[in-house]
Amino acid sequence: MRIKNLIYFLLLMGCILLILAACGEGKKNIAIGPPASETNTASSLILDAYGIGDGDYNAYQEGFGDAADGVQDGNIDISIGILGLPAGNIESLQASVGDVKMLGLSDEAIAHIEENSGYKRFTIPQDTYDFLESDVETVTAYAILMASTDTIDEELGYELAKSMVENANENTHAQSEHMTLENALLGAEGLPIHPGAKRYYEEQGLTVDNPVAELNTTEAKPELILGTGSQGGTYYPLGGEMANIWNNHIDGINITNTETGASIENLVGIRNGDIDLGMTVHVPAQAAINGEADFEGEKVENAAFIGHIYPEVIQIITRESTGIESLDDF
Secondary structure, three states, X not given: OHHHHHHHHHHHHHHHHHHHHHHHHOOEEEEOOOOOOHHHHHHHHHHHHOOOOHHHEEEEOOOHHHHHHHHHHOOOOEEEEEEOXXXXXXXXXXXXXXOEEEEOOOHXXXXXXXXXXXXXXXXXXXXXXXXXXXXXXXXXXXXXXXXXXXXXXXXXXHHHHHHHHHOHHHOOOXXXXXXXXXXXXXXXXXXXXXXXXXXHHHHOOOOOOOOEOOOOOOOOOOEEEEEOOOOOOOHHHHHHHHHHHHHHHOOOXXXXXXXXXXXXXXXXXXXXXXXXXXXXXXXXXXXXXXXXXXXXXXXXXXXXXXXXXXXXXXXXXXXXXXXOOOHHHO
């Protein structure tokens, strides 16, 4: 009798497992960015704009480099990234597979995102990538540099901002072309500015309306940490070159770039005293200063704006072989 009951139980469990497998079979695999990254936060916002809930897809919390490998292997159907234009990883993926497809955002989704964040509509021109058949509508923000007011004194803040503008021509990364005096204050809206950076920009004739951060140090640390992002993304290689240039032009300091989960982790690192400089999208920086969203109840009160780095554009990719035409397909 016991054996018979055991057989019935095993058969029942087998049926349940088959049903669960069937229910999950149609779900798509979506790379939404690492935990504690702005990509992860932005992905949730984008999917929410389409009414796509957590249970409607399989989430892969990968950096964009690893996610692109997953797209290439067919293990990931869609990858969402916040990247510069053009993104080297996307160009490399297209060179490997030859059928990359970029998904645009609907007008309704863009309106939802603009209403609920600091992202703004952006058009990716058709000539950005050779596989695009038309312009792609999406949203953008700005990559910026934030500094700890506990470890970056006024003079170092001045030199960091100055070098970002005046030595950008020594940086071989494609996104360094955006580090110009004309762009220097993009993404600064709503953020306290480091007094050293403010002094430099005003000497160059810019008008700075931001509140000025109060410094908690009169002498910079000689050894400093720059929080960047994953090695497969833009922040890490670009930040590495920025650090080398600063080290070559600013006496008495040594800046080391370190791999992190990017924006949110870098802001938390500044707050906790683990890093001194952080690359971040300006949207989570605003949230950090105001104690909102991921920083609700946990303001970052010791961070100040140094300068703009490059425009960050939401880019959503899949492959033609997936048959996915739009996020509306969900």
